[in-house]
Amino acid sequence: MEDSDWMADRAARIQGRDLDALYSEKTHLVHGRFGAAHWDYKHHIVPPASASVAYRLNTSQRGARGFQEFGHDHLGDGEHILIYDRLDEPTRAMLEENLAYAERGECAVAFASGMAAISAALCTSAASGTHILTHDVLYGCTFSLLRNWLPRFGIEASTADFLHPEEALKQIRPNTTIVYFETPVNPDLTLIDIKAVTRRVKAINAERPEEQQIRVIVDNTFATPYGQRPLTMGADVVVSSLTKNIGGFGTDLGGVVVGPASLERAWLGFRKDFGGVLSPRNAWPILVYGLPTLTIRIRQQQQTATKLARFLHRHPCITAVSYPGLDSFAQKELAHRQLIDYDGHFAPGTLIYFTLREDSAHPGANGQRFIDYLAENSYAITMAVSLGQVRTLIEHPFSMTHSALAADASARSRIDPGGIRLSVGLEKGDDLIHDLSEALEHVFQPQQRA
Numbered sequence: 512m513e514d515s516d517w518m519a520d521r522a523a524r525i526q527g528r529d530l531d532a533l534y535s536e537k538t539h540l541v542h543g544r545f546g547a548a549h550w551d552y553k554h555h556i557v558p559p560a561s562a563s564v565a566y567r568l569n570t571s572q573r574g575a576r577g578f579q580e581f582g583h584d585h586l587g588d589g590e591h592i593l594i595y596d597r598l599d600e601p602t603r604a605m606l607e608e609n610l611a612y613a614e615r616g617e618c619a620v621a622f623a624s625g626m627a628a629i630s631a632a633l634c635t636s637a638a639s640g641t642h643i644l645t646h647d648v649l650y651g652c653t654f655s656l657l658r659n660w661l662p663r664f665g666i667e668a669s670t671a672d673f674l675h676p677e678e679a680l681k682q683i684r685p686n687t688t689i690v691y692f693e694t695p696v697n698p699d700l701t702l703i704d705i706k707a708v709t710r711r712v713k714a715i716n717a718e719r720p721e722e723q724q725i726r727v728i729v730d731n732t733f734a735t736p737y738g739q740r741p742l743t744m745g746a747d748v749v750v751s752s753l754t755k756n757i758g759g760f761g762t763d764l765g766g767v768v769v770g771p772a773s774l775e776r777a778w779l780g781f782r783k784d785f786g787g788v789l790s791p792r793n794a795w796p797i798l799v800y801g802l803p804t805l806t807i808r809i810r811q812q813q814q815t816a817t818k819l820a821r822f823l824h825r826h827p828c829i830t831a832v833s834y835p836g837l838d839s840f841a842q843k844e845l846a847h848r849q850l851i852d853y854d855g856h857f858a859p860g861t862l863i864y865f866t867l868r869e870d871s872a873h874p875g876a877n878g879q880r881f882i883d884y885l886a887e888n889s890y891a892i893t894m895a896v897s898l899g900q901v902r903t904l905i906e907h908p909f910s911m912t913h914s915a916l917a918a919d920a921s922a923r924s925r926i927d928p929g930g931i932r933l934s935v936g937l938e939k940g941d942d943l944i945h946d947l948s949e950a951l952e953h954v955f956q957p958q959q960r961a
């Protein structure tokens with residue numbers, strides 16, 4: 512049999528089966544989706560990393576057709592005409608196909624960073640004169656984008672406490688077009704009830720004409736699609752930083768927007784013109800290393816996180832631990848309903864937020880001494896921002912990732928000056944406990960103990 516026939520036969524055999532029914536997410540994330548019209552690779556086991564800024568167009572008619580079709584037929588089965596990397600690109604398109612699958616979305620568009628994806632998701636659903644309603648605790652750069660940049664273009668934003676969705680959604684205005692939040696919230700790991708929000712927004716939308724529909728956009732960076740799929744709970748759009756747990760190894764920035772096919776054209780157009788495109792060189796490690804290992808990394812990391820959270824919870828010098836997997840977690844019922852992995856098991860996540868006992872005259876001072884000690888003395892724990900890597904990272908949100916909120920008079924009270932965020936990696940749990948214990952011993956000398 513001709514080699515090409517053999518490959519075509521195999522492809523037909525594979526495609527002829529109901530792959531979604533036969534194989535689990537864990538397997539799909541390793542093998543990819545094989546439906547991509549973007550690349551005709553046949554004998555590669557690992558998808559090739561492509562690198563071509565521009566593409567041969569053959570004839571002026573074909574070139575013109577490529578431009579006409581850009582953003583229209585991305586999901587169609589006709590010939591896909593590649594033109595220029597910033598418009599569409601095969602390695603990145605394979606990643607997008609797998610991310611759409613992972614999030615249960617119809618399409619995904621990848622950006623240069625999480626912030627580029629968030630900018631695109633917001634700007635394509637807003638316009639001058641419209642309003643965005645968000646939860647009052649947000650990743651610092653998202654907060655700054657809404658506070659410092661979008662108002663320049665006539666897009667207004669205000670915040671509400673989405674821990675009480677009914678109350679928060681009373682802040683919706685006639686010109687509101689976006690409801691935006693993270694859950695779990697960075698950094699305090701409180702949860703927002705996605706179904707409660709989307710149910711209420713759908714009721715409001717039912718009374719509105721098409722052009723005034725409100726979109727619910729959820730930042731799923733903390734849970735990852737492994738631990739939570741907001742689109743299945745009624746959200747319209749999911750944004751994620753690929754830099755964190757999806758990339759997983761801390762080597763590449765990236766971001767993604769996932770949602771209905773009806774929005775793909777706007778996202779691609781925005782990316783083309785604002786230019787925040789994910790480089791295929793950065794897409795490749797996320798496609799080849801990040802996504803295939805996502806399920807196993809998260810499962811291991813959250814097992815260790817549960818162990819560390821219990822240790823911290825029992826420790827006399829720790830006043831509060833927020834971790835969805837603890838019995839003491841305030842929103843335990845919601846956590847078990849919303850944070851569910853592909854196999855239907857509870858997925859409490861890989862981050863822990865906690866506070867040390869503080870002297871009321873110097874709030875946050877013990878927390879800072881604690882992470883400074885770890886920074887200087889710990890082998891297993893690294894003081895750094897970012898999260899979701901194979902290494903355990905610790906940081907102080909008030910002065911670091913969330914300093915934009917801390918600097919804002921109205922938001923300041925929502926960020927605890929003593930709060931510490933721990934992103935659990937793949938080290939042995941006992942080693943991490945060893946380093947945490949030693950730092951706590953150092954901060955709370957015996958005479959200071961209550």
Ligand SMILES: *Cc1c(COP(=O)(O)O)cnc(C)c1O
Nearest residue numbers: 624625626650697732752754765
């Ligand atoms: C890090 C982060 C972002 C931004 O992602 P980048 O890839 O750093 O641009 C957005 N949202 C949350 C919740 C994050 O943790």
